Amino acid sequence: MAADPTSELIQHLRRPDLSILGNAIRSLPPAQWQTRMFFMGVADKELKHHTNESFPRTLRKTQNTHPVFVLRQGTTGHQLCPCSSKGNLRKHRYITKGCQLDMTSQVMDRNSFLIEQYVFILPLDHCFQKRPFFFGRVPDCCIRDQRDMWT
Structure with a gap:
């Protein structure tokens, strides 16, 4: 059975090929986010709200944001x-320092640990107080998991 051309068109419009824009991409609405995208600058206050008040805010006055990583994209919201x-290498997967990200060619300047005990769903229509900066899409090979090496 052939695919419905209308739904194919809608899917294409919803998920354009962002790689052709490269470093021109600075921000994206959540509806355009994809799995393994890395964004910087989400306010700790918003992370605390989305994680039912469990995300610990930073105590430093100069640093009150954290990056976020898209674990899974969904039709109504992203994880x-x-x-x-x-x-901690024993507890967290991480994105390796020196990793060159897809779509933007940005390079990770440090290891970035995925703090998966604070996973949350972000609705596609969510508006941030300040739109996060799109840093790039993390290649699979840059995500390390050494948790089972310590057992």
């Missing part, structure tokens, strides 16, 4: 987790 430069 995200906050990231942190502080983490």
Whole structure:
């Protein structure tokens, strides 16, 4: 059975090929987010709200944001987790320092730990107080998991 041309067109319009824009992409609405995208600058206050008040806010006055990583994209919302430069190889997967990200060619300047105990769903129509900065899409090969090496 042939695919419905209308639904194919809608899917194409909803998920354009963002790689052709490269470094021109600075921000994207959540409806355009894809799995393994990395965004910077989400306010700790918003992360705390989305994680039912469980995400610990940073105590430093100069740093009150964290990056987020798209674990899974969905039709009504995406599954995200906050990231942190502080983490534990025994407890967290991480994005490696030196990783060149897809779509933007940005390079990770430090390991970024996926803090998956604070996973939350972000609705596609969500508006942030300040739109997060799109840093790039993380290649699979840059996500490391050494948790089972310590057992």
